[in-house]
Amino acid sequence: MRVTVSTLSDSIFTLDVSPDLELENFKIFCQLESGFPASEILVLHNGKILVENKKSLRQNGVREGDVVMIQHIGGDGSQTLRDSSSAISFLPLNNADNNIGNSSGRASEGPSVSGGTCHDPAHIRSILLSDQKRLAQLKANNPALYEALHSRSGERFATMLKAQIEERDRRDRHRNKLMSAQPFDVEAQRLIAEEIRQKNVEANMEAAMEFNPESFGAVVMLYINCKVNGFPVKAFVDSGAQTTIMSARCAERCNIMRLIDTRWAGIAKGVGIQKIIGRIHMVQVVIENDFLTTSLSILEEQPMDMLLGLDMLRRHQCCIDLKKNVLRIGTTGTETAFLPESELPVCARLTGV
Secondary structure (H helix, E strand, C coil), X not given: CEEEEEECCCCEEEEECCCCCEHHHHHHHXXXXXXXXXXXXXXXXXXXXXXXXXXXXXXXXXXXXXXEEEEEXXXXXXXXXXXXXXXXXXXXXCCHHHHCCCCCCCCCCCCCCCCCCCCCHHHHHHHHHCCHHHHHHHHHHCHHHHHHHCCCCHHXXXXXXXXXXHHHHHHHHHHHHHHHHCCCCHHHHHHHHHHHHHHHHHHHHHHHHHHCHHHHCCCCCCEEEEEECCEEEEEXXXXXXXXXXXXXXXXXXXXXXXXXXXXXXXXXXXCCEEEEEEEEEEEEEEECCEEEEEEEEEECCCCCCEEECHHHHHHCCCEEECCCCEEECCCCCCEEECCCHHHCCHHHCCCCC
């Protein structure tokens, strides 16, 4: 059968081998192609490290046309991969003056942290706050530390920075102890597999940052202007909501609380759970010059004033046109533009102000 073999350096070759070939002999074939000693090769198939050297490829689950990955480990048990997850999580910890937020997203080799000490947190904080590129990478790689960085007090940032350094050092000590003791130990192999997985995740993120950077940006939600009972309301258009809802606060402002049928009280379940006070069976909503009718479920603790759900969108054959950035009412042909962020309710703005 034909098996494709890939290395972490993106070297690829194909081997024609028997399905009954033992794994240890398969590693010898890999040695001839890759140059890695057979005794220092790990074979991964479908994300799992193959450890049964005396079992055949078929018994290890390898089939015709499959792709396996080989990883070289040093003879002393040292792993050639760097701890990618730590590099991402602790972006600003090493060589703070020159390497915070380098383009690859990895922490560069710099002064190591020893004895629970690190660079001055105030110095690191000032460096990050003065560089927008570093800030953007920190936000993507370590959102918790990013939030602490923008707290009013530098004490929260210093505390979190120290905690993350200590956690990284603890993981590094545990990993190095396992690898130095026995690289083929089950726990050591699990750590190696996790490092390989993290390396793939990091490579995927770097490719996305280069070729699809807009995926890291946030988008504003779809709101339109409308009127309910003559009162202006900013309504959130949500095709994922089953019913159209309104907050009790907005219902009071629109003077329609008197129409609530409390027999329809209950619990609304979705991302969270909220109490339904009742239902208003028919309300007139004005969008541009169109007068449309809908029913409303009134929620007690709803942060948004009004949410146009699928029931109303279907009833009036509405179309969300993102190319023109409008909501089109299918029954009338009327179009109304989605609001820019500056006109959204405060709870819906990305800046929160």
